[in-house]
Amino acid sequence: xxxxxxxxxxEAVVEGALAAGCKxxxxxxxxxxxxxxxxxxxxxPESGGVFLQAESELxxxxxxxxxxxxxxxxxxxxxxxxxxxxxxxxSYIAGAELPAVIVNMxxxxxxxxxxxxxxxxxxxxxxxxxxxxxxxxVLAPGSIQECYDLMLVAFDLADKYRTPVIxxxxxxxxxxxxxxxxxxxxxxxxxxxxxxxxxGCKGRKQNIVxxxxxxxxxxxxxxxxxxxxxxxxxxxxxxxxxxxxxDCDFVLVAYGTMSRIAKGAVLALRKKGIKAxxxxxxxxxxxxEKIIAEAAKKVKAFLVIEMSYGQMLEDVRLSVAGKAxxxxxxxxxxxxxxxxxxxxxxxxxxxx
Amino acid sequence: xxxxxxxxxxxxxxxxxxxxxxxxxxxxxxxxxxIDELGIREKAIAICPVGCAVLAYDYWDFDCTEAAHGRGLxxxxxxxxxxxxxxxxxxxxxxxxxxxxxxxxIHAANRGENLSVIxxxxxxxxxxxxxxxxxxxxxxxxxxxxxxxEAKLHGHPLKISEMLAILPAVKYVERVALHSPQSxxxxxxxxxxxxxxxxxNVGFSFVEVLSPCPTYWGLAPKEAMxxxxxxxxxxxxxxxxx
Numbered sequence: 001x002x003x004x005x006x007x008x009x010x011e012a013v014v015e016g017a018l019a020a021g022c023k024x025x026x027x028x029x030x031x032x033x034x035x036x037x038x039x040x041x042x043x044x045p046e047s048g049g050v051f052l053q054a055e056s057e058l059x060x061x062x063x064x065x066x067x068x069x070x071x072x073x074x075x076x077x078x079x080x081x082x083x084x085x086x087x088x089x090x091s092y093i094a095g096a097e098l099p100a101v102i103v104n105m106x107x108x109x110x111x112x113x114x115x116x117x118x119x120x121x122x123x124x125x126x127x128x129x130x131x132x133x134x135x136x137x138v139l140a141p142g143s144i145q146e147c148y149d150l151m152l153v154a155f156d157l158a159d160k161y162r163t164p165v166i167x168x169x170x171x172x173x174x175x176x177x178x179x180x181x182x183x184x185x186x187x188x189x190x191x192x193x194x195x196x197x198x199x200g201c202k203g204r205k206q207n208i209v210x211x212x213x214x215x216x217x218x219x220x221x222x223x224x225x226x227x228x229x230x231x232x233x234x235x236x237x238x239x240x241x242x243x244x245x246x247d248c249d250f251v252l253v254a255y256g257t258m259s260r261i262a263k264g265a266v267l268a269l270r271k272k273g274i275k276a277x278x279x280x281x282x283x284x285x286x287x288x289e290k291i292i293a294e295a296a297k298k299v300k301a302f303l304v305i306e307m308s309y310g311q312m313l314e315d316v317r318l319s320v321a322g323k324a325x326x327x328x329x330x331x332x333x334x335x336x337x338x339x340x341x342x343x344x345x346x347x348x349x350x351x352x
Numbered sequence: 353x354x355x356x357x358x359x360x361x362x363x364x365x366x367x368x369x370x371x372x373x374x375x376x377x378x379x380x381x382x383x384x385x386x387i388d389e390l391g392i393r394e395k396a397i398a399i400c401p402v403g404c405a406v407l408a409y410d411y412w413d414f415d416c417t418e419a420a421h422g423r424g425l426x427x428x429x430x431x432x433x434x435x436x437x438x439x440x441x442x443x444x445x446x447x448x449x450x451x452x453x454x455x456x457x458i459h460a461a462n463r464g465e466n467l468s469v470i471x472x473x474x475x476x477x478x479x480x481x482x483x484x485x486x487x488x489x490x491x492x493x494x495x496x497x498x499x500x501x502e503a504k505l506h507g508h509p510l511k512i513s514e515m516l517a518i519l520p521a522v523k524y525v526e527r528v529a530l531h532s533p534q535s536x537x538x539x540x541x542x543x544x545x546x547x548x549x550x551x552x553n554v555g556f557s558f559v560e561v562l563s564p565c566p567t568y569w570g571l572a573p574k575e576a577m578x579x580x581x582x583x584x585x586x587x588x589x590x591x592x593x594x
Contacts, residue, residue: 023434024430024433024434026430050430050433050434052429052430052433054426054459055455055456055458055459056455058423058426058455058456059423059426059455059456059459060426062419062420062423062426062427062456063426063427063429063430064430065419065420065423065426065427065430066399066417066419066426066427066428066429066430066431067430067431067433067434069417069427069431070397070430070431070434070435072434074430088420089420089423092418092420096417096418198397198415198416198417198431198435198438199415199435199438200394200395200396200397200414200415200435200438200439201393201394201396201413201414201415202394202395203394206409206412206413206414206415206416207415207416208409208415208416208417209416209417209418210409210417210418211418212406212418
């Protein structure tokens with residue numbers, strides 16, 4: 001049996017990255033993801049990779065751009081204000097069609113905010129974030145085990161689609177400890193051919209990594225290629241987990257830390273005789289619209305719960321498309337809605 | 353008969369987008385000649401800047417990447433660390449290297465990355481239409497200093513080469529110019545030194561090249577060459593700084 005280790009989410013991200021064959025990390029310290037950068041500084045060189053503490057978030061994301069351009073698996077991590085600084089770089093990575101993994105352990109905002117867990121960067125992560133028509137794939141771990149597992153998925157998707165992939169956690173997922181089982185020899189790092197990588201032009205024509213396309217129609221052509229890729233991702237990469245939705249009247253929708261509390265609320269509501277269930281989006285982009293739309297045909301109402309003032313709420317509404325009422329419960333500024341608040345909210349909806 | 357002049361393999365045979373009298377064409381050619389002469393074309397990776405020279409990859413025939421504005425040395429750092437056997441250099445203008453990218457420049461230099469940097473100083477922002485650069489001279493008229501640069505309002509011309517030279521990990525800094533055939537030959541010598549330093553694992557090497565921008569200096573190409581010698585070199589004296 002594989003050995004269990006007790007570890008924080010931030011450290012599990014590092015273990016996952018190493019298992020995925022990540023060879024480059026650059027980052028800048030920011031709470032609440034400092035365990036990640038410190039653990040990476042120790043572990044990555046041991047496995048033959050390059051670790052760099054950059055002079056800024058801007059430098060870090062552009063180091064990742066350079067690292068990825070050489071064909072190696074590369075990543076950075078930060079928390080909300082630092083991720084804002086990286087947005088230009090993420091747009092360049094998307095424009096140059098480079099794979100990269102970016103981890104955001106979200107904290108309260110706006111501005112310097114605080115260092116408590118938050119989910120207020122959902123819009124930034126899922127709607128592009130930087131300039132231009134692009135999307136990053138966004139994955140939201142709901143446990144320490146998933147911090148590890150989703151890193152393997154993230155690097156594979158990044159290479160497969162030549163796109164940035166964001167792991168969207170929060171300060172609680174990052175700093176909480178839980179048991180982790182690392183995948184052993186059964187996990188094989190998929191080897192993606194990278195004929196576009198900068199290796200020196202020996203035996204081939206010059207490679208150019210670029211996102212500048214001048215001349216009539218040249219940039220539109222690139223954009224159409226990206227859009228086609230995004231459509232494929234929307235069709236093939238929707239991920240979610242559901243809990244007791246088969247017979248339910250009320251569907252709670254929550255991701256990450258919030259989904260764990262929502263799960264507790266489902267059990268509490270069932271004890272009170274109210275049939276509740278939970279859909280937990282794992283991919284936030286592409287949003288798991290199919291399963292939400294399917295549920296909308298059968299249930300009385302949805303309740304979206306977020307550690308923000310309603311960001312994922314918009315995607316749930318779009319997926320439900322008016323087929324059922326969509327209610328909302330959320331708190332911001334680093335505060336977390338409680339199980340009791342969720343139960344009360346559903347009881348209120350049930351009475352109407 | 354002995355052949356004494358050829359078109360460098362590293363330079364594509366295409367027409368230029370640069371303005372008449374621009375220094376980029378000369379600098380591009382020197383780079384291409386040296387890459388051929390040092391036999392490193394198949395190992396070379398160039399970082400092209402945001403600015404007029406972003407299209408350097410349309411002229412050079414070896415691997416190239418763009419970098420976001422100012423981030424050339426962050427991109428180069430990662431490439432060289434992961435591919436130490438490749439030859440990696442940045443080619444950057446004054447806005448890119450000494451304004452928006454000052455942080456990346458200083459820290460890559462301070463880490464002593466084994467990179468070669470070609471810094472084209474033409475004292476003005478060319479691509480965006482002739483605005484003030486960090487290296488614009490006092491009194492120089494630009495689109496954003498229409499009465500001339502004033503120390504009190506805009507600060508002094510930034511001497512990034514002298515600043516970098518004080519860092520212990522910086523191994524070589526020289527300022528050269530492109531205003532005469534002799535100075536072009538000296539520029540080639542300096543770039544060669546910076547390239548050989550990387551090949552020999554010496555460390556961070558930096559060449560500042562005073563380069564003409566006749567369009568945004570409001571001068572004819574010949575007058576622009578004279579302006580480098582008579583005006584610009586007084587503020588930015590040539591020679592080996594370190």
